[in-house]
Amino acid sequence: MPLTTPPLSLYVHLPWCVRKCPYCDFNSHEGKGALPFDTYVDALLADLDHDLPLAWGRTVHSVFFGGGTPSLFPPEFIDRILQGASARLRFAPGCEITMETNPGTAEHGRFELYRSAGVNRLSFGIQSFDDGCLQRLGRIHDSGEAEAAVKMAQDAGFDNVNLDLMYALPQQTLAMAEQDLERAFALQPAHISHYQLTLEPNTMFAAKPPAGIPDDDASWDMQEHCQALLAQAGYAQYEVSAYARPGRQCAHNLNYWRYGDYLGIGAGAHGKLTLGAEQAVLRRWKIKHPTQYLVQAGHAGAIGGDDRIEPERRPFEYMLNALRLVDGFTLGEFEARTGLDRGVIEPQLRQAIDTGWLVEDAAGRVRPTDLGRRFTNDAVALFLDS
Template sequence: MLTPPPLSLYVHIPWCVRKCPYCDFNSHENKTGGALPFQAYVDALLADLDFDLPLVWGRTVHSVFFGGGTPSLMPPEFIERFLQGASARLRFAPGCEITLETNPGTAEHGRFELYRAAGVNRLSFGIQSFDDGCLQRLGRIHDSAEAEAAVKLAQDAGLDNLNLDLMYALPQQSLAMAERDLERAFALQPAHVSHYQLTLEPNTLFAARPPSGIPDEDNSWDMQEHCQALLSAAGYGQYEVSAYARPGRQCTHNLNYWRYGDYLGIGAGAHGKLTLGAEQAVLRRWKHKHPATFLAHAGSDAALGGDERIPSERRPFEFMLNALRLVEGFSVAEFEARTGLALAAIEAPLQAAYTAGWLDRTGERIRPTELGRRFTNDVVALFLDD
């Protein structure tokens, strides 16, 4: 039987200063450099939330995540207005984690105090690298000095729950350069580090025109293993494929995704996933991607990009696609509650994974092995419904 899991709220801010050549997210350059319609966009976000509210009556929100785009382009007063409106419509859990993705190139002195006053209690900085050459090749709008200054400004403002995003296997990056990136990150003492490999996603500039000097598979794997050891030695425990945290500082919002939890997706191009207990159904819903279309139709059916009820035979794949990214894996009870299926429904692929040495079961908990974490895509593919 499907049991509604914890609920999160994802809020998409679609604008950025400049589209990065590796980015495949729904982000739109502010090409004119003029004022963005934040007042109207907050109105649209609240209308969008009102439209989705009947799907989550009575449920508590455990985390809020402002993603993008570049959410830190939105001034604090608009973040505050949205949060006030959202908390008037939904019950926020005590100590609700509220994250704002932040581009160091948009940080301004004094603004972090205002974001904190607005209710933001966690920042995720898109650093990517502390090497100025790498940053230029990635098309970032900040340099390493601006990155360090932005993090210190946030800390001075009393925000200590900080994530730093770093990438490795960058164009013309060596193992020593990847190590120096982590050393500079450690010096800033963040609570959390996201460390992930550059990938050439379809429909990006890098996919159409790959940059030179990208490390090959063997060198990329060497970087990953070496950096994992450095992160562990510095006190950052790996709890997901690319996520490392100090004790007690794992990201509540992302953990909910990976545990196949529920989330409302609000804003242009936002995706949501909801468990409908009365219908015993899992619903995926997404909104129109273009900001102008979303602004024109928010709060109505016309703002929907689509709705889909996930058939029961596809739920094991969706569940594993998330849960097998976690070092902790999942419990039998979690699988059955989140998918509405008995574990027996996936006995054959589970046995294949045990035999290959990709998964291990201890009591009621099933975890990916070290080998399984290296071949996550292969493990997950076992659970595809043919």
Template sequence: MQLIPPPLSLYVHLPWCVRKCPYCDFNSHQARGPLPFEAYVDALLADLDHDLPLAWGRTVHSVFFGGGTPSLFPAAAIDRFLQGASARLRFAPGLEITLETNPGTAEHGRFEDYLAAGVNRISFGIQSFDDGCLQRLGRIHDAARAEGAVKLAQDAGYDNLNLDLMYALPGQSLAMAAHDVERALALAPAHISHYQLTLEPNTMFALRPPEGIPDEDLAWDMQEHCQALLADAGYAQYEVSAYARPGRQCAHNLNYWRYGDYLGIGAGAHGKLSLGAEQAILRRWKVRHPTAWLAAAGTENAIGGDERVAVAQRPFEFMLNALRLVDGFALADFEVRCGLRAAAIDAPLAQAVERGWLTLDGGRVLPTALGRRFGNDVIALFLADGPAMGSGRSAPGM
């Protein structure tokens, strides 16, 4: 089966933040003194130049500035990068360009400048509208500032906004979780991300777990109740933690979940590229520390690692993403994006169907409500060394 390169996105990592949150496991670094905005943009373009041979002739369908806190960067720096990137890559007309934004960094007038630079989607890290919860999460904003930042963006002309909310927070009740969703709905964003707080390794919360984290039963009640609130307000769930008004799904993240390709540039950025000529899938990541990456950008020394995804690992990687989607995936897409016949997953697919976790409908694989609840167990069936993969067919491996 021929591996056919899927749509391509561009991920840009801007690694600095005002203060590291105790739950955050992203590659983010607390800003100490003035940030080297101009030098970093120069380095981003050099990094992009170095990776361009991996994506010659391909069209970019979305751009995402993640961090860290990308909104620490002035609009002029974002503008200069986008001009340089669009001169090097073919940007699809009207492509989605997202900037992650901390409400605590919003300043009046800046959103107009981001919009003029080409950023047409803002993703706000709200997390909660409860000041006590925000303090316990180590956030630098309060609820009033969060609402004010969203309204500033709307006044500047943005109608494509995402609000990030977390639930199962320390000291949070079911009523408090519901109130957060209600406050978000009152702002009428196009998109809401609603996900559970998890204690990730190598974070302050993992080292010293906070008191009052809801147990699993309460967290599940929060999830179900908030899902109902979102559905009643017209926000359809299309991924495990993503809800959108009709036609307002996040194009960039959809490309990830559909096992699409993406160039990753910047300190610690990860990329995934399908190489048609080699019939290979390459994962590349960059050196994590901003100082080290800045010194090496544009050279081989900026690459933290390169890995060819083993053929046996592709089904697991594909399922890790695609089974997050409510509407699942087409078997035909599995074939062209993994370069494998659908028969490679016959055995684990049959097990998942038998257990009521997945359904097959006209060549499409869909997770059931039960399957979404036990997502990790479903995905584990597609591990190369799992019990379902003993037939010797091509299957994923760790």
């Protein structure tokens, strides 16, 4: 089967934050002193120039500024990045442009300028509306600042807003998790990301776990209860931890989960490109540390690695993404995105269906069952040896 070139997105990594959170395993670095905004934007555009041959002539359907804390960057620098990127790549009409935002860095007037720069979707790292939980998570904002920041953004004209919330937090009860959602609903966001706190390797929490983390049973009770509350409030689950009002799913993340393509620029950024002429899938990532990145950007030295995804690895990679989606995937989509015949995954599909983890309809759409969503990792693992 020939590989079909999927939609293309652009990911921009802005690596600095005010303070590193103890649960965070992202490539983020505490900003000390004045940050090199101008120099970093120059580096990003040089990085993009270096990667452009991988995506000549293609249209960008979404842009995502992640971090770190992108809202540390003043609007004029976000504007310069977007102006530079759109001069090099064709942006689709209505291109979704998301910026992650920390309520502790929100300022009056900035949101209007971010909108003027082209940002049309904001993702707020709220995590909780309980001040005690926020302190235990090491966040720099409190609940009042969180609510004020969201309202400022809405007053500035942003109607496509995501709130990130976590559950199973240290010393959190079911009632506290419910209260977090109620306060989120009151702000009427278009989208809510709701996910469990996990102790990731190489984080402060992994080295020294905080007291009072709910056990597995309590965490599952929170998840089930909160899923019901989200549904009642009109937020339909479309991915493991993503809930949206009708038509407000995150286009950028959907492209990831559908095994789409994306250019990744910035320190530690990852990209994935389908090379049609070569019938190959390439993963590329950039070196992590901002200081080294600033020196190397635009040159081969900025590339942390290139990995060609051989055909035998593609089923696992595809399922790692697609089985997170409530709607799953079609067998035709699998063939187009991997360049493989559906027959190569037939034994694993049968096993997953027989186990009750997946269902397949007459049109060839494969979806996780309720049971399958509880055992996503086990279902994905079946495709390791396709």
